[in-house]
Amino acid sequence: MLKAIQIVGSSSGFASCRFRKPQPNSAFSLISRKPILTTSETLLLPASQLHSHKSCFRDFRMSSTHSKSSSSSSVAVQSTILQGNIRKINFCQFCGGPNKHEIPDGEEKVRAICTRCGKITYENPKMVVGCLIEHDKKILMCRRKIHPSYGLWTLPAGYMEIGESAAEGAIRETWEEANAEVEVQSLFAQLDIPLIGQTYMIFLAKLKNPHFSPGPESSECQLFELDDIPFDSLAFSSMLVSLNLYIEDIKVGRPKFHYGVINKRPGTSPSDIHAYTLDFHMQS
Ligand SMILES: [Zn+2]
Incomplete structure (x- = not known):
């Protein structure tokens, strides 16, 4: 049934x-x-x-x-x-014809194959790019004015666009969400979330000038001391992981590069951003 x-x-x-x-x-x-x-x-x-x-x-x-x-x-x-x-x-993304769902020759997964033009519509993970902006030993964060996670805090981040690099995307998202001009310093974290088909790339960045203000998707932008980061009202697990890794790094020296896989703990509430495990964590 x-x-x-x-x-x-x-x-x-x-x-x-x-x-x-x-x-x-x-x-x-x-x-x-x-x-x-x-x-x-x-x-x-x-x-x-x-x-x-x-x-x-x-x-x-x-x-x-x-x-x-x-x-x-x-x-x-x-x-x-x-x-x-x-x-x-x-429906086929190329011609709008009806798709059938079969395993194509030479492949192992079921794919959407157009019954009219024969083309396959593939679905692949999306890249989310953002900035962890350090300024006077503080971190710039944005309060979301859009759903989901309305009213919760995040690092400026969003989907990477066709035609831009990951770093360019992170800079653009920071401009859109915080009206802040930044210079990217290095890649801080790549975090995969296989369950939802997303990979985050978070860059360390510096403000080019001390000006920032909420963009259309933010109600508030604020620099937080590390001790004051609003961990009780963060928007996403990816931000929680990034900020925790950053604070741990700062305590013992300088930020490193981190790779990890964020897996939701089975049986936990999807809205509980703390209910994850960070697997395959590598740092350099
Ligand atoms: Zn087609």
């Missing part, structure tokens, strides 16, 4: 909006392609598996963690999870 559950998740549909950054003698603009939170994802699993996959379902909400709303219209994509993390995509 199959049972369908409707949840809201991230979309593979995009819309364009313009972002203009003022400069002394000129102005440039770039196209910011933002994911839209309009997709309805259908989860289709045998009822007997619903309980064991419960946390998985809920955690797919987290895949919209950094989605940003847009007033632009979009083509909603109806998708379904067949089993585990394999998502059913009903």
Whole structure:
């Protein structure tokens, strides 16, 4: 017996909006392609598996963690999870034709294959890029004015865009969320979150000047002493991990580079950002 559950998740549909950054003698603009939170994802699993996959379902909400709303219209994509993390995509992203879901020759996973043009729609993890900004032994953080995690604190971060490097993306997100111009110093952490298909790249950065203010997606921006970081109201596990690693590094010297995998602890609430394990942690 199959049972369908409707949840809201991230979309593979995009819309364009313009972002203009003022400069002394000129102005440039770039196209910011933002994911839209309009997709309805259908989860289709045998009822007997619903309980064991419960946390998985809920955690797919987290895949919209950094989605940003847009007033632009979009083509909603109806998708379904067949089993585990394999998502059913009903229509071809190239020609709009109906997809079938089979294992292509030479592959091991079920893929969405267009019955009209034959092309395969692949889904791959998304890269989230951000900055850990040090200034006068303080860290710049933003309070979110958008859902999810409305009202909670985060480092400036968001989805990397086509056409930019990870460092450029981190600088852009910092400008968008904190109106702060930063210079990236080094890569501080790469954190994979396999369950929701995200990889975070957090860069150490410095303010080019001491000016910052809340961007449209932030209600507040503030420099925090390390002892005053609002650990009781952080938005995401990735930020909790990054800040903890940073503070541990500072206590014994300088920031290192960290790689790790954030895995949600089974049976814990998806909204509990403290309920994770940091696996495969490597540092240099
Ligand atoms: Zn097609």
